[in-house]
Amino acid sequence: MDFLRYVKTLAWKDVRVEFRSREIIYTMSFFAAMVVLLFSFAFSRQSATSSEMMDVSDLSPGFVWVAVLFAGTLGLSRAFDRERETGTMRALLLAPIPRAAIFLGKSVAIAIMVLVVQAVVVPLVALFFDAPLFAHPLPLVITLLLGTIGFSVVGSVFAAMLLKAGSRDVLLPVVLYPILVPLFIAAIKATAAMLDGSLEDCWFWIRFLAVYDTIFLIAALWTFESLVIE
Amino acid sequence: MTDSSRSAPLFIGAAVACIFGFGYTLSLIFYQTPLSAGPLYFNQKIFYYHVPCAFMLFLAVIICGIASINYLRGRNQKWDDVSVAAAEVSVVFGTIVMVTGVLWAKPAWGKWWVWDARLTSALLLWMTMIAYQLVRKYGGAGSERLASGLGVFAMVNIPLVYASTRLWKTNHPSANTVPSLDPSMRAALWFSVLLFTVFFILLLRLRIDARRAERRLYECREMALDAGIIE
Numbered sequence: 001m002d003f004l005r006y007v008k009t010l011a012w013k014d015v016r017v018e019f020r021s022r023e024i025i026y027t028m029s030f031f032a033a034m035v036v037l038l039f040s041f042a043f044s045r046q047s048a049t050s051s052e053m054m055d056v057s058d059l060s061p062g063f064v065w066v067a068v069l070f071a072g073t074l075g076l077s078r079a080f081d082r083e084r085e086t087g088t089m090r091a092l093l094l095a096p097i098p099r100a101a102i103f104l105g106k107s108v109a110i111a112i113m114v115l116v117v118q119a120v121v122v123p124l125v126a127l128f129f130d131a132p133l134f135a136h137p138l139p140l141v142i143t144l145l146l147g148t149i150g151f152s153v154v155g156s157v158f159a160a161m162l163l164k165a166g167s168r169d170v171l172l173p174v175v176l177y178p179i180l181v182p183l184f185i186a187a188i189k190a191t192a193a194m195l196d197g198s199l200e201d202c203w204f205w206i207r208f209l210a211v212y213d214t215i216f217l218i219a220a221l222w223t224f225e226s227l228v229i230e
Numbered sequence: 231m232t233d234s235s236r237s238a239p240l241f242i243g244a245a246v247a248c249i250f251g252f253g254y255t256l257s258l259i260f261y262q263t264p265l266s267a268g269p270l271y272f273n274q275k276i277f278y279y280h281v282p283c284a285f286m287l288f289l290a291v292i293i294c295g296i297a298s299i300n301y302l303r304g305r306n307q308k309w310d311d312v313s314v315a316a317a318e319v320s321v322v323f324g325t326i327v328m329v330t331g332v333l334w335a336k337p338a339w340g341k342w343w344v345w346d347a348r349l350t351s352a353l354l355l356w357m358t359m360i361a362y363q364l365v366r367k368y369g370g371a372g373s374e375r376l377a378s379g380l381g382v383f384a385m386v387n388i389p390l391v392y393a394s395t396r397l398w399k400t401n402h403p404s405a406n407t408v409p410s411l412d413p414s415m416r417a418a419l420w421f422s423v424l425l426f427t428v429f430f431i432l433l434l435r436l437r438i439d440a441r442r443a444e445r446r447l448y449e450c451r452e453m454a455l456d457a458g459i460i461e
Binding site: 158170171178182185208219 | 386395
């Protein structure tokens, strides 16, 4: 399968570039950690009657996903900026490979970076808010994976489209978040169901995430070709 | 030029029909339909404008999505004009829906806003179309492609948003406070829907023509510049 080889090569290129400088991963992870910290300042408060802190662990799915979403957006725009600065995108588009392969390679690379961020954020949230996030490892991993796939697919399409646009840093979240809302709801619901221990609900939302990912993967593959033309 | 000048009488006719139609809906709504029993009383009247505008919002987004797909396929500027016009009109109707909805919700539900599926999905749709406008305005060169992409994704997103928001809040607020409709109320509603559809088509056509004229003007200017007629 030549196509998969292209995807692998392109993704590997991005990952290698990233792991040499570690610029995006470090900044994204630090930013995500900072967001989690801000959440703890915003929502942790003492209960009125005793000196104990109130339990906000039920909010932790929201903390995880908002931190991931914000950090992911940061990473997305940086990853594509790097391509623009060095002219890599033009070279890639000129290369005799299908556009879909470029797109998928990019998405895979973004997904890997987001997964690294999640590896930082999830334990951090579990630690700070005493949330039993690791009680059901398998649904957790699947939810994180599907959420990441959806994010990187939709994110890569819009980031690639915005490559040439003016004020792209502001426009990326503007166009991205309304489209990501169903994914966001489903991911938070799945994680929350996991915390409650209602695995049936959790699997339902995981299926929803899978449907979302499939639909947008198809839409992205179909539109990417006509959207990114130099 | 010929195109729009020939259809001018039609436009004027449609506009006049809209004005009279609007007057007629007022009479229907205030004189011919019964006042709603219960706590809503007079506030229920807003429903005759709210619901048709919501229909038009969804219609506009779907038209925008289809036009965007066609534009991306063939790069025909005509489709781009349609998608821009539909997106703009959708923002107008979305704003009406939001304002009337909020005004209605306060007496009906006791709150300005509840996170009901219908409310949330309409809000998101409206926000997406505002994002479309932002992209158009600030995206710079090539923003029409980006905006078309957003239009396609927004249309694909409609069922997903609706499904996710409906399942998101299981403790559904009493959305069925809308009373079972009296026949005269139903007639008024459908007349209003008809009126808003005509109005919608009128607005859409006007915007498309304006876009076309704008582009033609630009082209003429370019040609004149090339020919050295103007500086």
